[in-house]
């Protein structure tokens with residue numbers, strides 16, 4: 001019997017983090033696909049697992065009962081500590097600090113800006129075409145007030161010029177700093193592949209396509225080399241094969257061409 | 260290679276890190292700096308400044324080792340614990356550890372911006388507004404992060420809107436209520452065993468007692484827990500490093516209010 005069940009969307013952003021960590025560790029898991037664009041994450045069956053209504057979430061059945069885990073980065077840390085397999089945290093304490101620092105930088109400073117841009121150019125337009133009444137009811141079911149606002153803005157195309165400008169500023173600055181970091185070390189925060197690479201890869205693999213003016217072979221050679229190195233990992237290939245939309249397939253083509 | 264911990268008055272992020280250092284027993288020299296004079300942005304000998312320049316926590320402590328600036332109070336506390344070979348500040352069980360990280364993230368993401376805003380309005384805004392124009396211009400020019408600089412400027416210009424204040428009151432109330440819920444089973448410390456969660460929560464919540472007393476009216480367990488944390492030797496020795504009579508009333512611009520949810 002599989003002890004671990006992962007509730008996830010595409011192998012992307014937050015969902016991709018625990019998927020990839022489980023794959024790297026070689027932990028078998030039952031996959032429960034949550035279609036974000038159908039608002040599966042706000043349905044009662046899922047809210048029973050994660051009342052916040054965000055993905056991913058993971059359950060782990062053990063001798064002491066079923067453990068429920070949320071928050072993608074914290075889930076990865078759990079996966080790394082709870083299961084055998086390659087250690088995805090460096091051994092040196094200062095390297096570990098650096099890995100955590102980069103994950104927080106992505107999760108709480110840069111990631112929300114990627115999300116705002118992604119939601120305004122991709123998620124909003126995908127969902128917008130549906131019946132307005134159905135959409136209004138779907139938004140009313142969202143448990144987190146901040147997310148209700150974000151979905152409404154995405155659907156109505158209402159992100160303000162100043163918040164979009166701030167997001168673009170952060171994305172440009174974040175990419176520039178990541179490029180510098182990867183000029184110092186082979187991986188993010190340390191000399192070995194770690195949770196920070198998984199975290200940041202999941203939010204940056206699309207950059208050559210989504211931000212070609214900021215991330216390219218010429219402008220960010222270190223990021224490109226690193227993306228390719230991570231992309232070539234077997235665990236990434238197997239994780240991307242779990243995607244149900246053409247997202248991963250499209251990006252595979254980009255990866256094949258980047259270095 | 261010598262390490263130095265630069266810190267502000269023992270409150271908020273500085274209190275967490277000073278107490279964690281005391282708990283670890285590590286021998287790292289501490290240097291108090293005047294956060295409200297912008298001293299954190301004028302440290303010398305830093306070859307790797309990114310964590311200082313783009314830290315999320317705002318005016319928190321900075322540990323400098325081998326020319327690298329290290330920031331973020333929870334991670335510095337973890338660092339001390341791990342460097343000391345495990346001083347008991349982090350649960351060993353992976354699920355208990357996950358629980359602690361989740362708790363700390365709630366506190367740093369939701370409570371700390373709220374507490375910093377209210378704390379600054381109560382005790383540092385006047386001082387910031389009174390900095391002579393040239394000095395303030397020099398201070399803000401030394402802040403690398405545009406969003407941290409904007410928080411300094413907003414305090415200086417008294418450009419804080421009422422909705423932010425109301426939201427911050429609500430977040431402090433929620434944090435106290437969350438502590439009360441956690442302590443309801445009679446446990447001594449938030450995670451059962453004493454941990455970084457106690458230090459981080461104390462660091463941001465203790466100073467809210469005089470500023471937002473309403474949050475504590477229906478939270479007797481939380482008040483008793485605050486008193487227990489205050490009596491822990493590591494917290495006592497961190498507070499003893501204060502250079503003012505009431506360190507819990509000492510604040511400097513903190514983290515931003517979450518912009519996505």
Ligand SMILES: N[C@@H](CCC(=O)N[C@@H](CS)C(=O)NCC(=O)O)C(=O)O
Nearest residue numbers: 013014015054055056071072073147
């Ligand atoms: N901090 C959480 C955020 C999770 C999150 O926001 N996930 C997004 C998908 S990447 C989501 O659930 N969006 C759908 C929604 O908010 O309705 C984590 O890292 O797990």
